[in-house]
Amino acid sequence: MKQVAWLLxxxxxxxxSRLGAFVEHRAxxxxxxxxxxxxNIALENRNDTASRWLRAVLSEDEGAPAQTQLLFARxxxxxxxxxxxxxxxxxxxxxxxxxxxxxxxxxxEALQLHPDYPFYLRAESLVKKCMPLRPTxxxxxxxxxxxxxxxxxxxxxDILFLRDGIEAEFYEGPFASYRQEIADKDSxxxxxxxxFVILLLNWRDLGLSDLTSSPSAVxxxxxxxxxxxxxxLLSRCACQIIQPSFTPPSGEPCNALSxxxxxxRTHVIRExxxxxxxxxxxxxxxxxxxxxxxxxxxxxxxxxxxxxARVYPAPxxxxxxxxxxxxxxxxxxxxxxxxxxxxxDNTLWGGIIGEEGLGGIQLGGPSAAGERYQEVQRYLKGxxxxxxxxxxxxxxxxxxxxSVFQHHQGSVLKLEDFASFKANWEDKSxxxxxxxxxxxLGLDSFVFLDDNPxxxxxxRAELPEVVTPEISTEPAGTIVALERGLYFQTLRLxxxxxxxxxxxxxxxxxxxxxxxxxSLDEYLRSLQMEIDWGAVDxxxxxxxxxxxxxxxxxxxxxxxxxxxxxxxRMVSQDFWFRWYRLRDRFADHGxxxxxxxxxxxxxxxxxxxxxxxxxxxxxVEGFMLRDLGEAARRSGAARLRARYIPTxxxxxxxxxxxxxxxxxxxxxxxxxxxxxxAYLPPRRFFGNAVPAEQAGVAVGSR
Amino acid sequence: MIIDRINALFQEVFDDPSLQIGxxxxxxxxxxxxxxxxxxxxxxxxxxxxxxxxxxxxxxFKCVGDxxxxxxxxxxxxx
Numbered sequence: 001m002k003q004v005a006w007l008l009x010x011x012x013x014x015x016x017s018r019l020g021a022f023v024e025h026r027a028x029x030x031x032x033x034x035x036x037x038x039x040n041i042a043l044e045n046r047n048d049t050a051s052r053w054l055r056a057v058l059s060e061d062e063g064a065p066a067q068t069q070l071l072f073a074r075x076x077x078x079x080x081x082x083x084x085x086x087x088x089x090x091x092x093x094x095x096x097x098x099x100x101x102x103x104x105x106x107x108x109e110a111l112q113l114h115p116d117y118p119f120y121l122r123a124e125s126l127v128k129k130c131m132p133l134r135p136t137x138x139x140x141x142x143x144x145x146x147x148x149x150x151x152x153x154x155x156x157x158d159i160l161f162l163r164d165g166i167e168a169e170f171y172e173g174p175f176a177s178y179r180q181e182i183a184d185k186d187s188x189x190x191x192x193x194x195x196f197v198i199l200l201l202n203w204r205d206l207g208l209s210d211l212t213s214s215p216s217a218v219x220x221x222x223x224x225x226x227x228x229x230x231x232x233l234l235s236r237c238a239c240q241i242i243q244p245s246f247t248p249p250s251g252e253p254c255n256a257l258s259x260x261x262x263x264x265r266t267h268v269i270r271e272x273x274x275x276x277x278x279x280x281x282x283x284x285x286x287x288x289x290x291x292x293x294x295x296x297x298x299x300x301x302x303x304x305x306x307x308x309a310r311v312y313p314a315p316x317x318x319x320x321x322x323x324x325x326x327x328x329x330x331x332x333x334x335x336x337x338x339x340x341x342x343x344x345d346n347t348l349w350g351g352i353i354g355e356e357g358l359g360g361i362q363l364g365g366p367s368a369a370g371e372r373y374q375e376v377q378r379y380l381k382g383x384x385x386x387x388x389x390x391x392x393x394x395x396x397x398x399x400x401x402x403s404v405f406q407h408h409q410g411s412v413l414k415l416e417d418f419a420s421f422k423a424n425w426e427d428k429s430x431x432x433x434x435x436x437x438x439x440x441l442g443l444d445s446f447v448f449l450d451d452n453p454x455x456x457x458x459x460r461a462e463l464p465e466v467v468t469p470e471i472s473t474e475p476a477g478t479i480v481a482l483e484r485g486l487y488f489q490t491l492r493l494x495x496x497x498x499x500x501x502x503x504x505x506x507x508x509x510x511x512x513x514x515x516x517x518x519s520l521d522e523y524l525r526s527l528q529m530e531i532d533w534g535a536v537d538x539x540x541x542x543x544x545x546x547x548x549x550x551x552x553x554x555x556x557x558x559x560x561x562x563x564x565x566x567x568x569r570m571v572s573q574d575f576w577f578r579w580y581r582l583r584d585r586f587a588d589h590g591x592x593x594x595x596x597x598x599x600x601x602x603x604x605x606x607x608x609x610x611x612x613x614x615x616x617x618x619x620v621e622g623f624m625l626r627d628l629g630e631a632a633r634r635s636g637a638a639r640l641r642a643r644y645i646p647t648x649x650x651x652x653x654x655x656x657x658x659x660x661x662x663x664x665x666x667x668x669x670x671x672x673x674x675x676x677x678a679y680l681p682p683r684r685f686f687g688n689a690v691p692a693e694q695a696g697v698a699v700g701s702r
Numbered sequence: 703m704i705i706d707r708i709n710a711l712f713q714e715v716f717d718d719p720s721l722q723i724g725x726x727x728x729x730x731x732x733x734x735x736x737x738x739x740x741x742x743x744x745x746x747x748x749x750x751x752x753x754x755x756x757x758x759x760x761x762x763f764k765c766v767g768d769x770x771x772x773x774x775x776x777x778x779x780x781x
Contacts, residue, residue, distance in 0.1 A: 021752075149737075
């Protein structure tokens, strides 16, 4: 028995970060000594994290996977938070029992904890046994190119894509031969046809000496060469390039002079980065690696790994780098989250408003915790100001909850910052679903913050599509969780992003009005809508591209086009390409709809017909059809041809074509409208709707 | 034993629960043991044993015995 006591000693004192390996080691020793039964009996009376963990590991020998699964599920941190290694273990057990879907869900939860690199190594083999998330949100093709070993980064990306519901195919070229791969049109890379190319170069590729004699000429020369690489690649493949910026080496003989002197290597590297940011085309996105290196938990660069296997940056940095890269890809695919739903008590302030009242909660100085909570609110305000929607989902009396935003001196957030506000005693999943309905957005664009582990677990179980990060009761951790997750990554800020938040808040109040209006017509009239429209041009193509790639529900064909493809269609005489902008008494909704038609002489074919879900149900589609039909008539076309391409999300427009009098054509889901006899919808409800020519607006590209 | 804990890591990295290694096992004995796998092994071993190998250690790993020897030099024990 003395031996058992020794084998179980020191467990509680062991640091959590390395507890997994320690527990495994002890389990091995217990098995070797044949003391499993005795250890089990001793462990049953203990309730700490390490003891529960050890008990779960030992139970695996008993051949009862369900029991083991249950024991592992009870292993959490003292604060009730999940542990990545434990979740990985549970995922493995689930996969072994043939439950691939459960394994995926557990692995996704583990990844919300942002584990370090060895975790990804351990999880790599499991991914093959996991079921991809259904339905798949997007398929994509990713090539990893560069002057370093890329195959250690790949598994991390692979796992993150599984988490995000992206089915990715990867291509890795022969080691460090990216220039040859790009130059040869028959290379593996060009044959693969990537949607995204991740280009990993580092300071060694720049060939800079410690001090450069004519630094600005050298920097210009290097940037020109890099742009050549980009241009050549873009001429071979219709792809987006993502390239981390250059970081200075960790060893600089010039020390501070390296940054201070114009010719110092650090100075020149920063100059190159700056020029890259300013000069690259829209298809190239430069990732700020210097900022990433500053935040890296371990070492950013490992000379040992570089010399042994050409690894750059160090594997310690891979999880952060991969999170950044995958957030860029999500943003470019239009999959970034759009809504942040938050709990209130102990999430946006310290304490419970319903019990402690306005004077009792902690929000703002001088209390340290109050200051942290205020900082969280300030961060959320920043998100809102760049277009992320905020919603409250809290178990509280509405008036108590609202009073903080109305009357508390320390509250940075005000009531009108929230696009939806649910403070009641309903289930949180039900409230989240209601918020999604209010805003007309899918739950897969939601992130949910709650300090209560039980509420998080419930939402994860009932709404797995909602991202529910693991946060503790420490307010400082909330910002860290949001920063690491990069859920709301946006790479280009359009005017619409800034007004979107206001527009959604207006949507919530206009829904209240809809309930009051006795009929739909009355409601639409009461909105006092005004519409603007015009041909897609250089000023609008960025927002139009964004809309094309983000719109899921009101989207007839769901075709996605890159900025280059949009630009091509915008200037080509073969296309009629229009945008629409909507204002009402509540808000300026910005540019919210797009139509693209292939304009042949006899027949126009609708290629895109889409509208932001913010303004669904306003009759804008009728206005668009009239605009399209009249333009086609003027050009002498006899027919409009259109096709509905069904996706998981666009049932909304299933009957759009028949509703406007299109008749079924020979091909299934293809429809034709005879322009001679067609009745085009009238321009009711739009106060300023006069024909485009009279309004002095350019009539498309024709 | 150190070798048993290393064996478990090999099984994990090569995704083969039946893999059994000995002190004499070399890269040529295991088909997937390439330079990338080598890095993965080194990282996994460093994590589990809480040690940091040096360039010379890593370059000197010709067989499993070399890894065990390096770990002993770094103070890992069989206990």
